[in-house]
Amino acid sequence: MNDWNEIYNTSKEWILEAGDYIREKMKSSINVSSKANQNDLVTDVDKAVEEFFIEKLKDKYPTHRLMGEEGSAELISNLNGTVWILDPIDGTVNFVHQECFFAVSLGIYHEGVGMVGFIYDVMKDELFTALKGHGAYVNGKKLDTVSNVSLQESILSVNVGWILEDRRLEYFVKEARGFRSYGSAALEIAYVAAGRLEAYISFALHPWDIAGGAVILKEVGGIVSNYEGRELTYLNKDTFIAANPAIHELLMDKLHN
Structure with a gap:
């Protein structure tokens, strides 16, 4: 054991x-x-x-x-x-x-x-x-439990290419306080856990990009899922969202309605 x-x-x-x-x-x-x-x-x-x-x-x-x-x-x-x-x-x-x-x-x-x-x-x-x-x-x-910060007060992280690829994200570009892209999925997930970002969004990540961060974020009440809101398998490349619960719910709503 x-x-x-x-x-x-x-x-x-x-x-x-x-x-x-x-x-x-x-x-x-x-x-x-x-x-x-x-x-x-x-x-x-x-x-x-x-x-x-x-x-x-x-x-x-x-x-x-x-x-x-x-x-x-x-x-x-x-x-x-x-x-x-x-x-x-x-x-x-x-x-x-x-x-x-x-x-x-x-x-x-x-x-x-x-x-x-x-x-x-x-x-x-x-x-x-x-x-x-x-x-x-x-x-x-x-780390404190992640806060349910509103979108208007949120800093989100997403690669610019993904915004161009999926126009549904334009709503978040217009409404969020700001956007960042650091070029390291692991750090961006860690920043969500630490409250430095409210969400990190990516179209295609491998298990090793997200496995450590997922454990950390879940311990502070954050949510990780793919674009469909399903649990990740950590076996295949997948879409990815890491967010506080409020922003995750909003993302699910805007991406699927």
Whole structure:
């Protein structure tokens, strides 16, 4: 049987160790290549961080499996048992071009239920954490339950391309106080949990983009779903909404009526 407090503490140590490695690697040259298209970047640092977690799991938790962005996800077709869902660097374009606004994102799921979540903003040294049933924290300070802020007082996060793609979002552009796009899904979900944003909306995200953030946001009363309002499977690419309950309800209404 899993000792979740022990797993939480161990994975936290590994997240921070990965952050130290990333900061050290940034002092030297980084090898960058593209995957599906020229904007889908991967670096040797992404791959090394994922390999770091693979090796750690083999040694410490050999029955656990890893679903990672840089190759290991191909081996995962279900969430039976305990699965670590990892994005070694979420926001690789930011990492390469700006050296900020990227994060290590980790969600640990048991029989499909999110038990542990981490989002580590490496350059700000800001660590968002959650253990199911114990609340969510940022650098050890407990986060409050998300407030049902009205749309007119809300800051929402969405890629400009999605607004052009789905004209139903124009209502929110006109009515919300402001829009942002940070280029890291993990951080944007963390910001919803921390009350810095009221919602984050995306057309297409992979499980590793959102798994850690979903655990954190649920611990403070936020809602995560796909565009149809259904629960996510964390097995396939899907549309995604993270929001406080009031904005989530409004999004569902405007997107489907």
